[in-house]
Amino acid sequence: MSPARVSLKSPAKINLVLDLLRKRADGFHEVDFVMQELEIHDTITIESIVENTEIILACNDPSVPLDTRNTCYKAAQLMQEECKKAGSLVQGAKITIEKRIPSAGGLGGGSSNAAAVLKGLNEVWNLQLSKNVLASLAAQIGSDVPFFIYGGTCRARGRGEIITSIPKCPSLELAFIVPPVKVPEQKTKWIYSHFDVTKVENHPSVEKMLEAITQNDSHAVAQAAGNAFEEGLSISEYAPVFYLIESLKKVPGVHNAILAGAGPTICIFCDSAKTAETVVGPFKAKNTLAFSTRTV
Numbered sequence: 001m002s003p004a005r006v007s008l009k010s011p012a013k014i015n016l017v018l019d020l021l022r023k024r025a026d027g028f029h030e031v032d033f034v035m036q037e038l039e040i041h042d043t044i045t046i047e048s049i050v051e052n053t054e055i056i057l058a059c060n061d062p063s064v065p066l067d068t069r070n071t072c073y074k075a076a077q078l079m080q081e082e083c084k085k086a087g088s089l090v091q092g093a094k095i096t097i098e099k100r101i102p103s104a105g106g107l108g109g110g111s112s113n114a115a116a117v118l119k120g121l122n123e124v125w126n127l128q129l130s131k132n133v134l135a136s137l138a139a140q141i142g143s144d145v146p147f148f149i150y151g152g153t154c155r156a157r158g159r160g161e162i163i164t165s166i167p168k169c170p171s172l173e174l175a176f177i178v179p180p181v182k183v184p185e186q187k188t189k190w191i192y193s194h195f196d197v198t199k200v201e202n203h204p205s206v207e208k209m210l211e212a213i214t215q216n217d218s219h220a221v222a223q224a225a226g227n228a229f230e231e232g233l234s235i236s237e238y239a240p241v242f243y244l245i246e247s248l249k250k251v252p253g254v255h256n257a258i259l260a261g262a263g264p265t266i267c268i269f270c271d272s273a274k275t276a277e278t279v280v281g282p283f284k285a286k287n288t289l290a291f292s293t294r295t296v
Contacts, residue, residue: 017206082127219255252270
């Protein structure tokens with residue numbers, strides 16, 4: 001018998017390598033990413049509603065929309081469609097999102113939440129869909145969502161939906177700083193509209209990253225980390241972000257610092273948990289959102 005209620009961890013992720021190769025005919029970019037789950041996570045609690053088909057969202061972060069704009073809502077709608085296809089009773093769901101991952105910070109929180117809903121409803125509604133089927137549904141929500149169906153350490157290609165699991169990344173101690181940069185609600189669309197792939201001369205190397213991971217060398221992983229947005233992005237709002245990245249690279253005990261995803265969050269690779277806490281300390285003191293975590 002399926003449980004009527006489940007709670008799932010919904011982890012953040014970092015793109016250890018974010019490379020954009022070219023603009024595709026369909027308007028998307030051809031990508032090559034190495035993606036890694038992080039210890040910091042949201043918690044998604046799902047309760048089945050048998051009486052009707054209503055989808056109810058609740059969240060501890062008032063900035064998160066609780067309607068069709070929310071990825072969790074879209075995920076629940078897709079799973080209701082799967083119920084119809086299977087000839088099962090179409091039920092409603094109450095989805096409670098406990099946020100710890102910064103919203104619109106480049107750490108994949110919304111994508112992770114959607115994947116958690118797909119997995120959770122698959123269990124609650126006893127649909128018994130395979131990971132591959134869940135991943136194909138995930139791709140309909142967003143390019144990052146399929147990664148969270150598989151988790152761990154993965155390579156993503158195509159427009160981000162072609163996922164291959166790769167050897168486990170060595171443990172990394174990381175610091176994250178979220179500079180107070182105002183970004184539009186449709187941040188990813190905004191970022192890509194200001195990105196010119198032809199301006200990227202030094203593409204980060206996925207092959208170097210895979211070699212570092214295979215050798216289980218955390219320092220080499222940090223050195224191989226990179227983000228193509230740092231070269232091909234032309235928006236004045238990010239000028240202080242890129243300046244801060246260069247400053248952070250000079251801090252003792254810091255191996256590297258990169259833009260996390262589409263930003264404005266910065267990911268700092270540290271030699272220890274103590275260094276990570278030292279890095280975020282001054283930013284926390286100024287009420288800038290900053291935290292330390294590690295890879296899963």
